[in-house]
Amino acid sequence: MSPQFRRRLVVVGHGMVGHRFVQAAIERGLTETHDVVVIGEEPRPAYDRVALTSFFEVGAEALSLLPEGEYDDPRVELVLGTAVEGFDPETRTVLLEDGRVLEYDELVLATGAAPFVPPVPGHELPGCFVYRTIEDLEAIRAAAATATVGAVVGGGLLGLEAANALAQLGLETHVVEMAPRLMAVQVDDAGGATLARHIESLGLTVHTGAVTSEVVAADGRAAGLSLKDAETIPAEVVVFSAGIRPRDALARAAGLDLAERGGVLVDERCRTSDAHVWAIGECAAPAGRMYGLVAPGYAMAEVVVDALLGGPGSFTGADMSTKLKLLGVDVASFGDAHATTEGALELVFADAVAGVYKKLVVSDDGRRLLGGVLVGDATAYGVLRPMVATPTNPGIELPDNPEELILPAGRGGVELGLPDEAQVCSCNDVCKSEIVEAAADGTTTRAGSTCGSCKPVVKKIIEEYFESVGKVVDRSLCEHFPLTRQELFDVVAVHGYRSFDQVVEAHGRGRGCDVCKPAVASVLASLVGGHVLEGPTRVLQDTNDAFLANIQRNGTYSVVPRIPGGEITPEKLIVIGEVARDFGLYTKITGGQRIDLFGARVEELPAIWRRLVDAGFESGHAYGKALRTVKSCVGSTWCRYGVQDSVQLAIDLELRYRGLRSPHKLKGGVSGCARECAEARGKDFGVIATEKGWNLYVGGNGGATPVHARLLAGDLDTETLVRYLDRFLMYYIRTADRLQRTAPWVESLEGGLDRVREVVVEDALGLGSELEAAMARHVDGYRDEWAATLEDPDKLRRFVSFVNAPDVPDPHITFRAEREQSVPGDVAGPVSLGTTVPVGSPR
Amino acid sequence: MTASPSAGVGVSTYTRVCRLDDIDVEGGVAGLVAGDAVAILRTHDGNVYAISNYDPFSNASVLARGIVGSRSTAEGDVPFVASPMHKQAFDLRTGQCLDDADVRIPTYDVRVLDGEVLVGPPQEH
Numbered sequence: 001m002s003p004q005f006r007r008r009l010v011v012v013g014h015g016m017v018g019h020r021f022v023q024a025a026i027e028r029g030l031t032e033t034h035d036v037v038v039i040g041e042e043p044r045p046a047y048d049r050v051a052l053t054s055f056f057e058v059g060a061e062a063l064s065l066l067p068e069g070e071y072d073d074p075r076v077e078l079v080l081g082t083a084v085e086g087f088d089p090e091t092r093t094v095l096l097e098d099g100r101v102l103e104y105d106e107l108v109l110a111t112g113a114a115p116f117v118p119p120v121p122g123h124e125l126p127g128c129f130v131y132r133t134i135e136d137l138e139a140i141r142a143a144a145a146t147a148t149v150g151a152v153v154g155g156g157l158l159g160l161e162a163a164n165a166l167a168q169l170g171l172e173t174h175v176v177e178m179a180p181r182l183m184a185v186q187v188d189d190a191g192g193a194t195l196a197r198h199i200e201s202l203g204l205t206v207h208t209g210a211v212t213s214e215v216v217a218a219d220g221r222a223a224g225l226s227l228k229d230a231e232t233i234p235a236e237v238v239v240f241s242a243g244i245r246p247r248d249a250l251a252r253a254a255g256l257d258l259a260e261r262g263g264v265l266v267d268e269r270c271r272t273s274d275a276h277v278w279a280i281g282e283c284a285a286p287a288g289r290m291y292g293l294v295a296p297g298y299a300m301a302e303v304v305v306d307a308l309l310g311g312p313g314s315f316t317g318a319d320m321s322t323k324l325k326l327l328g329v330d331v332a333s334f335g336d337a338h339a340t341t342e343g344a345l346e347l348v349f350a351d352a353v354a355g356v357y358k359k360l361v362v363s364d365d366g367r368r369l370l371g372g373v374l375v376g377d378a379t380a381y382g383v384l385r386p387m388v389a390t391p392t393n394p395g396i397e398l399p400d401n402p403e404e405l406i407l408p409a410g411r412g413g414v415e416l417g418l419p420d421e422a423q424v425c426s427c428n429d430v431c432k433s434e435i436v437e438a439a440a441d442g443t444t445t446r447a448g449s450t451c452g453s454c455k456p457v458v459k460k461i462i463e464e465y466f467e468s469v470g471k472v473v474d475r476s477l478c479e480h481f482p483l484t485r486q487e488l489f490d491v492v493a494v495h496g497y498r499s500f501d502q503v504v505e506a507h508g509r510g511r512g513c514d515v516c517k518p519a520v521a522s523v524l525a526s527l528v529g530g531h532v533l534e535g536p537t538r539v540l541q542d543t544n545d546a547f548l549a550n551i552q553r554n555g556t557y558s559v560v561p562r563i564p565g566g567e568i569t570p571e572k573l574i575v576i577g578e579v580a581r582d583f584g585l586y587t588k589i590t591g592g593q594r595i596d597l598f599g600a601r602v603e604e605l606p607a608i609w610r611r612l613v614d615a616g617f618e619s620g621h622a623y624g625k626a627l628r629t630v631k632s633c634v635g636s637t638w639c640r641y642g643v644q645d646s647v648q649l650a651i652d653l654e655l656r657y658r659g660l661r662s663p664h665k666l667k668g669g670v671s672g673c674a675r676e677c678a679e680a681r682g683k684d685f686g687v688i689a690t691e692k693g694w695n696l697y698v699g700g701n702g703g704a705t706p707v708h709a710r711l712l713a714g715d716l717d718t719e720t721l722v723r724y725l726d727r728f729l730m731y732y733i734r735t736a737d738r739l740q741r742t743a744p745w746v747e748s749l750e751g752g753l754d755r756v757r758e759v760v761v762e763d764a765l766g767l768g769s770e771l772e773a774a775m776a777r778h779v780d781g782y783r784d785e786w787a788a789t790l791e792d793p794d795k796l797r798r799f800v801s802f803v804n805a806p807d808v809p810d811p812h813i814t815f816r817a818e819r820e821q822s823v824p825g826d827v828a829g830p831v832s833l834g835t836t837v838p839v840g841s842p843r
Numbered sequence: 844m845t846a847s848p849s850a851g852v853g854v855s856t857y858t859r860v861c862r863l864d865d866i867d868v869e870g871g872v873a874g875l876v877a878g879d880a881v882a883i884l885r886t887h888d889g890n891v892y893a894i895s896n897y898d899p900f901s902n903a904s905v906l907a908r909g910i911v912g913s914r915s916t917a918e919g920d921v922p923f924v925a926s927p928m929h930k931q932a933f934d935l936r937t938g939q940c941l942d943d944a945d946v947r948i949p950t951y952d953v954r955v956l957d958g959e960v961l962v963g964p965p966q967e968h
């Protein structure tokens with residue numbers, strides 16, 4: 001078509017779907033024949049409404065879908081901050097609020113939806129909000145600054161998002177839901193109850209089956225919600241999130257057909273009852289049904305571009321699956337979650353203690369997955385959703401024991417090879433083969449760019465692809481080093497580097513960061529040794545290592561003297577008590593069988609250490625990625641069941657490995673018999689006494705993902721035990737990733753624990769004596785870091801509050817009393833001392 | 844106490860805080876300047892920067908104890924310090940937080956004269 005026949009396409013609404021429409025129009029060549037004018041009412045270009053809540057963390061710019069502010073195609077014009085007032089299908093004109101009139105050949109309505117505010121008395125009071133735009137969030141944030149309690153009317157997906165935001169803004173938060181459960185659309189009763197328990201454990205209050213009858217006012221502002229048959233909830237911030245309504249007013253005024261329950265009625269090609277008017281996204285109702293998710297809207301946008309290009313595309317319904325993290329709780333619902341299909345069977349796994357609820361809905365023959373609900377743990381979502389069978393798609397046949405798909409990993413769990421055509425990203429309709437093709441061409445797909453729930457699966461597919469063609473997947477430490485920690489360890493060992501500068505100049509770029517510097521420091525500590533505050537290495541250390549203590553929330557530090565094996569004399573206990581009393585420190589027995597002294601100011605640390613060191617204490621390395629404690633049980637000395645002296649061994653091991661720097665912290669334990677009172681199997685290395693000697697277990701930890709250590713070798717004499725432990729620890733230190741504890745490290749090795757056994761016990765690599773020698777060097781080179789610091793004026797220099805006023809305590813640090821001890825006081829904003837304090841430059 | 848006047852820079856409003864040698868390369872010290880806690884940090888290329896010591900994310904006066912490094916951005920490498928508390932990065936030149944466009948902390952003018960570090964008034968950006 002020649003230019004004089006160019007046609008004009010007007011798009012009303014620049015939201016997520018309007019934007020996607022324009023993008024597709026440009027990419028697919030529609031702008032070759034059409035000029036596009038987009039009219040948006042909001043003051044800014046389209047942004048990621050799905051991620052709206054993260055506005056508080058990342059700001060408006062990061063959410064923008066069009067950060068440049070305009071399209072990279074001169075035939076598209078974007079008019080923002082301007083609403084469309086109406087259009088006339090007869091004259092094919094659009095009227096803008098500023099009085100301008102635009103002619104169109106084709107009109108696309110993408111006006112989205114508006115939150116539904118139930119017409120309860122008081123809903124218009126100041127203090128009442130909705131949750132839809134960046135401006136809404138800005139207003140909520142401003143109101144929250146002076147409020148203490150907030151309430152959200154509506155316990156659906158969006159209501160919980162809003163509740164999350166209110167809680168993040170520091171408000172005591174109530175959720176009021178009319179239905180008997182939360183997220184009534186997506187999850188079933190049991191799932192809703194699990195979710196409610198989770199949310200209440202986070203300190204929010206959930207009211208289900210509660211009907212709001214009025215917003216109570218005080219001083220002309222919202223002050224609370226009165227509920228039918230229940231107490232009034234006080235709330236200065238009220239957010240209505242009781243569903244959405246399609247914005248179909250323009251179409252209604254123009255006389256177009258609407259769906260019974262609202263929305264612009266469109267056919268399979270998203271055409272309205274007027275042949276030149278189309279509707280897409282949340283304002284549209286294909287076959288009478290509106291879709292409150294972005295993926296169907298994107299599909300409609302593609303369909304209309306296709307139709308205008310003369311293609312065959314059509315919209316016949318969409319996957320309403322959702323996965324999200326609400327207040328830190330995973331929730332997913334997909335397919336026929338409510339088991340409405342004839343003959344459908346339900347498989348349920350519920351763990352009330354862990355707060356996990358999972359349900360699969362399968363066909364009557366058990367071969368097809370129809371849908372499901374996951375609450376508390378939705379890791380299986382990425383694998384399950386593409387398997388779902390729909391009327392038009394047979395899905396993927398289920399394995400013989402489909403329940404394994406939802407059992408916790410330890411009790412089965414199957415890896416599923418996804419077929420090429422499996423849809424991985426439902427937001428953007430991207431299937432596995434498209435992701436693989438893009439990876440092969442070095443391009444990317446849109447998968448993962450919208451709600452993000454498919455990202456883990458996308459990442460895995462890409463990694464698998466690269467591994468299958470023999471390429472290495474980027475596991476770089478950070479932007480400064482294209483190396484893993486293990487590779488870094490090897491280059492430092494091979495070249496004999498002794499400083500960060502040498503390493504970064506030869507193998508990195510820039511000046512490093514808070515990720516690579518401590519990692520290089522840890523590698524240098526393992527290979528070179530020496531004091532962590534020596535010369536240039538001290539600026540590589542995280543603050544805890546740099547001050548040989550643990551930083552606390554108010555900028556003070558905690559001090560943990562080593563108490564090997566948890567055994568301590570009364571005299572030493574008294575010294576700890578005296579030091580704590582004299583310096584006003586808070587004391588607490590730790591979970592690691594020792595005592596932590598909290599609240600020391602930087603400038604007090606040397607004096608505290610002096611007292612402790614003089615009494616025979618040394619650093620407990622509570623701060624370092626290093627050996628922490630070797631926990632003991634009382635063992636054969638006292639216990640009537642003990643078969644070996646577990647205390648002696650725990651002390652010996654703790655003293656042997658004290659100060660050993662490693663990729664992550666290291667903990668050990670020794671129990672005197674199989675009753676395991678020292679919880680040794682919860683440690684990186686655990687020793688349990690047997691009649692004949694010791695059993696050695698490795699790869700355990702507590703924390704967020706507890707793992708039990710597994711048996712490496714049994715019935716060892718003490719000497720062999722120590723030899724194996726030396727090898728095991730050095731092997732770990734040399735090959736593990738940064739911040740990888742022993743359990744995931746063992747998992748990551750090809751061959752897992754068997755491989756560790758080959759190297760450590762069978763010495764298959766012939767590395768045994770080298771690893772032992774490295775450990776011997778560590779043991780010989782050990783010196784207490786506190787004592788060494790006290791002897792060195794150069795290291796002590798930095799332990800001052802202010803370099804030019806070393807005796808003036810930082811006024812920012814304050815304390816208050818709680819249960820007869822001192823704890824951090826609350827200070828907001830920087831504190832100025834004024835100019836009255838004399839300062840001078842140290843000479 | 845303020846520095847003695849010299850070399851035409853308006854030194855009288857500057858506080859002499861320490862000697863340059865007192866600051867490790869890629870390290871920092873906290874100084875008290877007109878009653879404010881100021882973090883004075885030194886980069887590998889020999890520059891010295893002064894920013895507020897106060898980390899607005901953690902409400903603690905700690906930035907002098909952060910790790911100094913560089914981050915690559917569209918405008919090239921930016922010298923930064925990472926808060927020791929929760930690692931947010933601050934551009935040493937401007938005080939701009941590199942992880943949150945909405946946060947910027949005060950910076951102060953710094954001069955190094957005869958090996959002495961002088962910190963001046965807060966800067967406008």
Ligand code: SRM
Pocket residue numbers: 550551552558560588589590591592593594595596622628629665667682683700701702703704705741
């Ligand atoms: C003080 C203490 C809590 C207490 O009052 O009891 C504590 C305090 C901290 N723990 Fe812990 N943990 C303490 C025992 C534990 C235990 C119990 C134990 O050791 O038997 C565990 C579970 C066992 C384990 O580690 O496997 C434990 C698992 C963690 C984890 C999770 C580790 C994991 O692999 O998942 C972290 C986070 C991390 O290291 O990344 C952590 C991190 C921390 C940090 C370093 C968090 C931080 O960055 O501020 C805390 C600072 C310590 C401080 O300020 O002194 N702490 N922490 C305990 C000190 C023990 C000691 O004497 O050194």
Ligand SMILES: Cc1cc2nc3c(=O)[nH]c(=O)nc-3n(C[C@H](O)[C@H](O)[C@H](O)COP(=O)(O)OP(=O)(O)OC[C@H]3O[C@@H](n4cnc5c(N)ncnc54)[C@H](O)[C@@H]3O)c2cc1C
Pocket residue numbers: 012013014015016017018019039040041042049050051052053082083084085110111112113131132133158161247250280281282283291292293294295297324451
């Ligand atoms: C907090 C929140 C979380 C969400 N989470 C998810 C999720 O996890 N997954 C998911 O799939 N979906 C989610 N959604 C829904 C998703 O954001 C919408 O489905 C999507 O934005 C719809 O796109 P749209 O373009 O149709 O509407 P919108 O993005 O609302 O865009 C419509 C635009 O048209 C403008 N407009 C309206 N009338 C006029 C007029 N007369 N003149 C000019 N402009 C006009 C509006 O101002 C608006 O900018 C969420 C929504 C919210 C609010």
Ligand code: SF4
Pocket residue numbers: 633634635636639640641642643646671672673674675676677678
């Ligand atoms: S582990 Fe055994 S020896 Fe140790 S305290 Fe328990 S029962 Fe006694």
Ligand code: FES
Pocket residue numbers: 424425426427428447448449450451452453454455
């Ligand atoms: S499924 Fe939402 S981004 Fe892929």
